[in-house]
Amino acid sequence: MIELELADKTHDEARQGEALIIDAPQRGNARKLYIESYGCQMNFADSEIVASILGDNGFETTGDYKEADLVFINTCSIRENAEQRVRNRLSQFGVEKRRNPKLIVGVLGCMAERLKSKFLDEEKLVDMVVGPDAYRDLPQLISQVEDGQKAINVLLSREETYADISPVRLNGNGITAFISIMRGCDNMCSFCVVPFTRGRERSRDPQSIVAEAQDLFDRGYKEVTLLGQNVDSYKWKGADDSEAAGIQVNFAQLLEMVALISPDLRIRFSTSHPKDITDEVLYTIAKYDNICNYIHLPVQSGNSRVLELMNRTYTREWYMNRVDAIRSIIPDCAISTDIIAGFCTETEAEHEETLSMMDYVGYDFAFTFSYSERPGTLAARKLVDDIPEEVKKRRLAEILVKAQQTSLYRLQQNVGKTLRILVEGTSKKSKTDYCGRNDQNAMVVFPATEEIKPGQYLNVLVERCTSATLLGRIVD
Incomplete structure (x- = not known):
């Protein structure tokens, strides 16, 4: 799975968080499109495809939904809290829609496909519901709404890849x-x-x-x-x-x-x-x-029985073999992962095997979640979500502590080394610093100079680190 609740910033930045608002420069008096993307990197990429399709049909993007003619939320169904956040956001857009009745509000992506007419009929939150394989149909669906009808297309395709569409690079x-x-x-x-x-x-x-x-x-x-x-x-x-x-x-x-x-x-x-x-x-x-030299390799659990219940189709030993291969072939490769705490019937001993797997691999970063049953999945149909919430929270807390320990250890190994950094821009915490990532995807912060421009490759000597960031200075 790819997950990034944009801004769930994937394993490039973070995985579940607030929405990413997609914006682009204004060019004129065209109709305005506003998009927020939740969930995975794929949703973000899909939003760029949507902007391209609608750009060819007279829409410009805007970063202010109050000036938009068309508002989309590109949604995620991976966890329940993501769905609730989308519903809350739609309620806010509903306030603007009462002020501007011509405003079209639509739901795109995974949540659109899964909930389908529920949004249109039961909750009456939106005018349009469009699944991830139906974005080419957007101009026709918009016309349908403008004619006073609700619009829906959530048909899945075996062929659609949008290969011929050049995405509009937004908010990048x-x-x-x-x-x-x-x-x-x-x-x-x-x-x-x-x-x-x-x-x-x-x-x-x-x-x-x-x-x-x-x-x-x-x-x-x-x-x-x-x-x-x-x-x-x-x-x-x-x-x-x-x-x-x-x-x-x-x-x-x-x-x-x-x-x-x-x-x-x-x-x-x-x-x-x-x-x-x-x-x-x-x-x-x-x-x-x-x-x-960076691989995101989700383990989900360190126990073979739980992995079988998850239908992951590998064992603890298989996963360790793949990690051994990575360490042997690419010795300095960074590895990140996804871990679910408290999956159905997980015992304390099986939870301990997940912790021991974290020690074995020494993850550079881990995206950790407590199990959340999703309607329609095999687990929801066949398994019992029988781990109490307080147990899930405690196990998740233990996984988080272990993840922080291994992440800090991996970062500390870079202190004293000179790393090649791709400069991405100004640091979020200081306008006098630049930031960029090394080959292993670690964030590096260093003092800015007038000569430095985003997009340059630089050598940075790492002098110290925090729990999440390397700090250093530019060297020749």
């Missing part, structure tokens, strides 16, 4: 960008709604991915993140009646194709699945300096 820094390489998910993890809300897995034409990455680099971008619910299962095959007949491309080969664009274009990816990540992918990462 002009340095880093997302590229969707596939859509949907075939992994039926028992706790997850994604296969039901995003449909079956399908991979994008690799040439369109390379072309998008090349275009970004030509426009000054220095880093791209290749996105998929499970990037390691990326597999494209040329159609039998095409010039590419017989050609097949897997994820390792795609990584190499993008890396060869330029050594100055950094490549990241998200998310890997422990059952699918191969040594071929690891050797490809090791081969190219511009493929970042």
